[in-house]
Amino acid sequence: MATSTGTPLSEQSILATLEDSGDTTGATAVRLMMAAADAFADRGFHATTTRDIASRAGLSPAGVYVHFTSKEDLLFELSRRGHQTARDQLVAAAAAADSPTEALRSLIAGFSRWHAEHHQLGRIVQYEFRHLTPQHRDTVLALRKEIDAVVRDVLVRGVAEGEFEVDDVPATALALLSLAVDVARWYSPEIRRTPADIARTNGELAVRLVARR
Amino acid sequence: MATSTGTPLSEQSILATLEDSGDTTGATAVRLMMAAADAFADRGFHATTTRDIASRAGLSPAGVYVHFTSKEDLLFELSRRGHQTARDQLVAAAAAADSPTEALRSLIAGFSRWHAEHHQLGRIVQYEFRHLTPQHRDTVLALRKEIDAVVRDVLVRGVAEGEFEVDDVPATALALLSLAVDVARWYSPEIRRTPADIARTNGELAVRLVARR
DNA sequence: TGTCGTTGACTAAGCGCTTGCTTAGTCTCA
C-alpha cells in the first residue's frame, strides 16, 4: 500500500479501484474519472464544472465528451465501479471466514476500511446518488441490495448457529452498515486513527452488537 | 404530533424546529426557510435555484433577498437552527436520566428519532455542510463539538460508575453518533419502521455496544 | 517506398440558456 513514487495515496487507491473494475478503459478515461472523483468528492456533483474536470485531467473542456456522453455519465461510472469493488470485497470477506462471528468481524472491518481508504469515492457513492438519472439509479440500487443481502445472510447464519442474538435482522443489518458507511463522512487522512485502526475497532463493535451473552 | 389540518407532518416538524430556535423571525422568513429546506433536502444546495425557493414560498425571485442576504445565508440559518435544536434535545435527554445506561439509551434513541422525523434537515446539516462559508462552517463546527462532548461525557460517567466497558471513548462516541446520524441518510416516511421504532431499536443497540457483560 | 484515405483523440470557439443577485420602482399601512 505504501508508495515510493510521488503519487498521493488517495490517487493510488482510486486508480486501483477504477482500473480493476473488469472494464477495458483507456488511460485518458481513467484520468478523467480520477479528476472527476477528486472534484465531486471535494465540491459535490453540481458544484463541479465540466471545465474543472477537463483541466484537472489536462484536457480542453470539449475533451471530456470524447470519452463520456455527459457529466452525469461520469458520475454513474464512478458510482457503478465504486459499488462493484465494495461488493466484491464484502463477498470475499464473507466467504473466507469459517464462523459467522469471524465473517461478521471481517465483513464490517473490511467495509469500514474501504470507506476510509476510498472516502472520496464513498462520499460520491452515498451523497451524489440522487443526481443520477432514474435508470442509472436503478442499476446502482441493485448493487446496494446485493451488499445488504451479504450482511443479512451472515446475521441469519449466526442466529441459526447460536452465535448471535438478534431481534430484528434487517434493522440490525442497517445499523451495522451505518457504522461502516458513515466512516466516509467523518474520515480524513489527517486524523489520529488509521484505516486499519478503524477497521479493527469497528469489526469489534460489530461483533459486540450481535454476540450472544 | 398528529395534525388535523392539511399540513404534511414533515412541514409541521420543520416548522416547529425553525420557529422554536430562540430567534424572532417573521412568518415570511420561516416560509422561505421551509421552502429552502424542502428544496435543499430534495435536490441539494447547488442544484436548487433561488427562483425555486422563491416560488415555493409564493414570492418573486427578488423576494428572497428582503429576508436573507444570499442563498448561502439561508443554508447557514437552516444548519445553525438544525444543530441547535438537535443539541438542546440531546442535553435534555442526558440530564433527565438517572443512570449512565439510561442516559445513553435516551440520548441515542432521541437523536435517532430526531434524524428520522427531521431527515430533511438532517441531510442538509450533514451533506451540505461543505457549501457553507468558512466562518459559517466554524460556527456550526462549534455546535458539533458540543454534541460530541455530551456523548463522551455519558460514556466516561458510565465507565467510572462501572456500568460500561469501553476501549476507546472517542472512537465509540463516533460509532454511536454514526448509528443515529446515518438514519437521516436512509430514512423515508414510506418505510415499515416508524421514527419511534427506530429510536427504540437504536437505543437498545447503543446500550449493547458499551454495556459491561 | 511513398502517398493516399480513414480513423480516433483532441481543441478553439462559441451557442443558447440559466444562474445569483441588483436596481428602480410600487404598494400598504402605521
Add this chain to the structure above:
DNA sequence: TGAGACTAAGCAAGCGCTTAGTCAACGACA
C-alpha cells in the same frame, strides 16, 4: 410622510454541451 415588504425587469457571469476543424497514427495499395 415615511418605512418596510415586495415585484418587474434585467445584468454579468458562468453553465453543459456542440460544432467544425486540426493533427498524428496507421493500414492499403500502386
